[in-house]
Amino acid sequence: DAGVTQSPTHLIKTRGQQVTLRCSPISGHKSVSWYQQVLGQGPQFIFQYYEKEERGRGNFPDRFSARQFPNYSSELNVNALLLGDSALYLCASSSPGGQSDYGYTFGSGTRLTVV
């Protein structure tokens, strides 16, 4: 059974550009969350979507946005990229209801470098 898949795995963007990151959750999982992990730090919560609705938002500027599609896959968009947006972006999915003893399953992430 496929886990959480994220694409692309790596990308390099220039300051001011826009980027879209993609995530496919585990089959049957309806909740998707996005996290930003700067090198040497723990992941920081950006968004959570459940049944295509935003259910939570972290302390990130409006340049960050996301959406969830009818098949429960999700996209994270970041506009007007800054050097400080360089990080590993992680997607996590969870079982119906949002939590289980198996926690949240993370993908391998997208490594974004802004130059």
Add this chain to the structure above:
Amino acid sequence: EDQVTQSPEALRLQEGESSSLNCSYTVSGLRGLFWYRQDPGKGPEFLFTLYSAGEEKEKERLKATLTKKESFLHITAPKPEDSATYLCAVNTGFQKLVFGTGTRLLVSP
């Protein structure tokens, strides 16, 4: 403000040398404490969820325990393949996980 603090930041052990990692937390309402393992360049891998003080869970050489203010991850007779960053996180509601900065564990043969 919800906060998670992990110590030590880094830990170096010899193979077979048991030790413990600490995770202290301050949250308004705990809805689960999670331990993850993260290898370089990869996403966190789920290890345990603990919900109430006194709860314990084990998996191979790892054992996680929970009190009202902190959690411990005990590593018994570690092997080099246990080398990784261990992350602690708390669910504060709305499926938002608040993570600590992690403990980097290096086990030497």
